[in-house]
Amino acid sequence: MSQPLASMTGYARAAGSAQDTGFVCEIRSVNGRGLDLRLRLAPGLDGLEGPLRQMIGKALSRGSVSFSLTLERQGTDGDLLLNRQALETVLTALEELKGRVADAAPASLEGILALPGVLEPRQRALAPEAEDELFAVILATAGAAVADLVAARRQEGAQLSAILLERLDEIEALVARAEHHPARGREVILARLSQQIEALKQDSAIPEERLAQEALLLAAKADIREELDRLAAHIASARQLIRGGGAVGRRLDFLAQEFNREANTLCSKANAVELTAIGLDLKAAIDQLREQVQNIE
Numbered sequence: 001m002s003q004p005l006a007s008m009t010g011y012a013r014a015a016g017s018a019q020d021t022g023f024v025c026e027i028r029s030v031n032g033r034g035l036d037l038r039l040r041l042a043p044g045l046d047g048l049e050g051p052l053r054q055m056i057g058k059a060l061s062r063g064s065v066s067f068s069l070t071l072e073r074q075g076t077d078g079d080l081l082l083n084r085q086a087l088e089t090v091l092t093a094l095e096e097l098k099g100r101v102a103d104a105a106p107a108s109l110e111g112i113l114a115l116p117g118v119l120e121p122r123q124r125a126l127a128p129e130a131e132d133e134l135f136a137v138i139l140a141t142a143g144a145a146v147a148d149l150v151a152a153r154r155q156e157g158a159q160l161s162a163i164l165l166e167r168l169d170e171i172e173a174l175v176a177r178a179e180h181h182p183a184r185g186r187e188v189i190l191a192r193l194s195q196q197i198e199a200l201k202q203d204s205a206i207p208e209e210r211l212a213q214e215a216l217l218l219a220a221k222a223d224i225r226e227e228l229d230r231l232a233a234h235i236a237s238a239r240q241l242i243r244g245g246g247a248v249g250r251r252l253d254f255l256a257q258e259f260n261r262e263a264n265t266l267c268s269k270a271n272a273v274e275l276t277a278i279g280l281d282l283k284a285a286i287d288q289l290r291e292q293v294q295n296i297e
Contacts, residue, residue, distance in 0.1 A: 003245045005245045006247075012147075019130045157245075157296070175235070263283045
């Protein structure tokens with residue numbers, strides 16, 4: 001069963017609590033060449049990095065992904081530690097300011113200890129069983145956030161699918177215009193070829209054999225049949241990839257490059273201003289297609 005098309009951008013958040021500890025999982029992703037995963041975990045949760053990477057790696061194949069996990073202890077048990085370096089910094093600052101601030105009341109011990117960073121809380125370590133329970137709940141909550149991110153990316157992917165199919169319809173219409181343009185008619189091509197050959201004959205030094213070779217080259221240059229056939233094949237392939245879904249962003253990007261190559265060749269071979277204009281419109285539509293493809297997983 002095929003998967004829906006997904007974009008590479010999205011955001012999700014999930015919160016939970018266990019063992020008197022509240023936590024928040026946040027995950028966001030933007031476009032990326034491959035899967036670039038960056039984790040920022042609260043202190044003491046390093047043991048979760050491996051499982052989290054494995055979980056996210058199974059759910060996503062492309063994107064620059066950032067995952068953060070923050071904790072908030074809800075209990076009051078624990079110790080207060082004196083940060084001696086922070087205390088020394090505060091005392092040094094007070095000594096430097098002494099006498100420079102008029103009518104300043106002397107600092108109290110309670111006021112100094114209340115300054116941020118002077119006293120730091122230290123939570124008591126959890127028992128192994130309690131830590132296992134906390135980790136299990138965190139992983140379950142992180143899994144919910146990852147699932148929400150996948151859903152958000154697929155929702156945007158559905159919108160992108162519609163846009164891509166519209167661009168392909170536009171490209172197909174332009175290819176049809178080029179296909180049926182009067183300048184591609186046999187009589188028009190032969191007339192233009194005759195004019196070019198007559199121009200070559202003005203140079204009497206060119207032998208007949210050389211003229212025949214030049215005629216073949218001119219005829220080949222005026223024929224855009226091959227480019228039109230390839231564009232039609234690329235359109236069919238792109239539609240198949242979009243409707244099949246899954247991680248097809250790289251393949252669609254390759255097709256977009258091939259689209260552009262054929263459009264460039266069509267412009268260079270065009271034997272009429274109108275055909276050149278169609279080729280330029282093709283290039284514009286293909287550029288719009290490729291811009292959207294860059295967002296696909």
